[in-house]
Amino acid sequence: NEVRALWPRTQCLGDGGPIITPQAAAEVCQASNADGYIASSTLDRIPLETAVFDAAAAFKEVAGLTRKVEALKTEMLGVGRRFGLFGRSAAMTQLVRMIERLADSDLTVLIQGASGTGKELVAQALHRGSRRRGHPFVAVNCAAIPRDLMESELFGFERGAFTGANRSRVGRFEEANGGTLFLDEIGDLDMSLQGKLLRVLESGVVERLGSNQPHRLNVRVLCATHRDLRIMSVDGRFREASEMIARARNE
Numbered sequence: 001n002e003v004r005a006l007w008p009r010t011q012c013l014g015d016g017g018p019i020i021t022p023q024a025a026a027e028v029c030q031a032s033n034a035d036g037y038i039a040s041s042t043l044d045r046i047p048l049e050t051a052v053f054d055a056a057a058a059f060k061e062v063a064g065l066t067r068k069v070e071a072l073k074t075e076m077l078g079v080g081r082r083f084g085l086f087g088r089s090a091a092m093t094q095l096v097r098m099i100e101r102l103a104d105s106d107l108t109v110l111i112q113g114a115s116g117t118g119k120e121l122v123a124q125a126l127h128r129g130s131r132r133r134g135h136p137f138v139a140v141n142c143a144a145i146p147r148d149l150m151e152s153e154l155f156g157f158e159r160g161a162f163t164g165a166n167r168s169r170v171g172r173f174e175e176a177n178g179g180t181l182f183l184d185e186i187g188d189l190d191m192s193l194q195g196k197l198l199r200v201l202e203s204g205v206v207e208r209l210g211s212n213q214p215h216r217l218n219v220r221v222l223c224a225t226h227r228d229l230r231i232m233s234v235d236g237r238f239r240e241a242s243e244m245i246a247r248a249r250n251e
Contacts, residue, residue: 083125085118095122103129108201110186111224119224120184126222127180135179140172143185150193152209155200161210173206173219180220187227187238194239 083099085092102109103126111119120139127137145153152161156171172181183189189197200206201221205214232238 083121083128085121085125099125099129102126104131106220108221108223110229111222112228113224113226115226119226120182123180123182123184123222123224127182127220130180130220132179132220136176137180137182138172138176139182139184141184143188147190147193150190151196154193154197155206155208157209158211161208165210168208171206171208173200173217174215176219177217178219180222183221183223185225186223187225187229187232191237191239198239 083096085096085099099122109123109126111122113119123139124137127133140153142150152169152171154171154173156169156174157165159165159168183197204218205216207214229238
């Protein structure tokens with residue numbers, strides 16, 4: 001007030017602290033009869049803190065809404081939606097629980113069901129839920145590949161192994177190394193190949209056609225079929241069925 005009395009046109013500003021909100025700065029100006037309040041750290045801090053507070057509040061609100069949306073989706077579509085399996089029936093819930101229990105193991109699993117029921121989706125769910133998820137998922141339809149080509153398709157071949165083998169090629173087992181190999185319609189696999197497959201499952205070693213060099217692999221094998229392999233075994237149409245599917249059924 002004394003300064004104003006001597007020099008009426010002088011602008012008077014207050015300086016001090018700590019002032020951390022615009023409201024507090026306004027109160028200081030009003031109480032001191034000053035024209036304004038200045039302090040670089042305070043002026044820098046006020047808009048920054050306000051912006052951070054607003055952003056944090058918005059983030060918390062969005063996060064809360066996201067959790068609610070996810071909960072609603074799970075309620076509507078079922079607990080298997082993260083695996084791409086939709087449904088809220090007791091059977092679907094039981095299937096999802098089984099996938100969760102088996103996903104992160106290295107057990108060979110047999111998936112049975114009628115054609116079109118989503119057996120490959122279950123296999124993909126087992127792969128995505130496992131520690132192998134960052135490695136290949138390789139699917140082979142045993143019913144779609146000619147029998148005389150199936151061995152080379154699975155195990156690969158070396159150059160010159162047979163007529164037309166102009167170069168070496170890795171098989172599906174090697175392609176899936178570190179990940180998961182899905183053998184769909186395993187019940188259609190030729191009898192001679194069933195024994196070779198069993199040896200690979202037991203030893204973890206693959207030999208390409210035309211080579212005696214073993215390749216030790218780290219592959220999890222999942223199988224699927226719409227057939228009853230036990231009946232096929234009794235009829236002599238599926239070799240060593242009890243051994244090949246014991247782990248899938250009982251472990």
